[in-house]
Amino acid sequence: MALYVYAITGRSHPLDLEGLSGVGSEASRVRAVAAGRLSAVVSDVSEEIRPKRRDLLAHQEVQERLMRGGAVLPLQFGYIATDDSSVADVLHKDADAFLATLERLAGCAEYHLRASQDEEQLLRDILLDTPKARELNERILAGDQDPQLPMALGQLVAAEVEKRQDALAAGLADSLVPFAREHTVRPASGNDFLNLSLLISHEHEEDFVTAESNLAREIDGGVECRLTGPLPPYSFVQ
The missing domain is CATH 3.30.70.600 (Ribosomal protein S10)
Known part of the structure; x- marks a missing residue:
């Protein structure tokens, strides 16, 4: 099943995702994929995601919840990955750049x-x-x-x-x-x-x-x- 990716955070982020449901007509729970010093916040999707009001609001709600817990790299609406493994691979490959950006945006x-x-x-x-x-x-x-x-x-x-x-x-x-x-x-x-x-x-x-x-x-x-x-x-x- 494909993944909708909301954001990237540091591994130490509290990731308060309780009660958040993701995008899509059959919204699944929002969860994290961890890799090294980073986590990606995702939800499972089984359909093409279009910028409908409900999904735009769901995307933004995840970002706002994450902001309360610390630095976050928000992805633009509509980012899709194939599976957990592909997300983890990206987190490992670009870890230094992601961590540097998280440090730059911390507290802002x-x-x-x-x-x-x-x-x-x-x-x-x-x-x-x-x-x-x-x-x-x-x-x-x-x-x-x-x-x-x-x-x-x-x-x-x-x-x-x-x-x-x-x-x-x-x-x-x-x-x-x-x-x-x-x-x-x-x-x-x-x-x-x-x-x-x-x-x-x-x-x-x-x-x-x-x-x-x-x-x-x-x-x-x-x-x-x-x-x-x-x-x-x-x-x-x-």
Whole structure:
């Protein structure tokens, strides 16, 4: 029977798995496969596992339970191994790398910050603060038929949006990164202009959360900051 693999831990991890059921329509108990100084947390599966809500929640519940007991290397949803032996082989083969990463992540959790900006307010601010953009917009509203005007205004506004949001993203990151042991910035999507993951040690979590809350409250320009965490350190498992 195949195995669904949730995470890798050190052998000394308490592995409090009591009451946890795994992914799949016929969920089996979550258990550990030990090899040397490491353990992999797994459950038996007999079907293809898809990212359904129930299974996503089960995967996350295992990660959160493990985090409470110590350092963990969380695997992304959907990792399947053939059997216990193949899992043990990987743990033996890559033991040094896994142990080094566990040591690096010990005492930490991931926090994820996304930031977006109200588009209408941003546009109003640009038209108010940028004389050239305001002039072009007024000419269009007054009925000027020059076909180049809309394109010129659009290009000017787009450049100004990028400049302002890049500056906002840099300011937010510069204020929060000093609290982090590590951080990573990924491309933002949708209306977001910042997608920042931070590895925060437990001793700095309270100061970090307070700083982020104060920053989000003080920042203007229709900016919305969305902080999630503490999370398993997915972004920092290498």
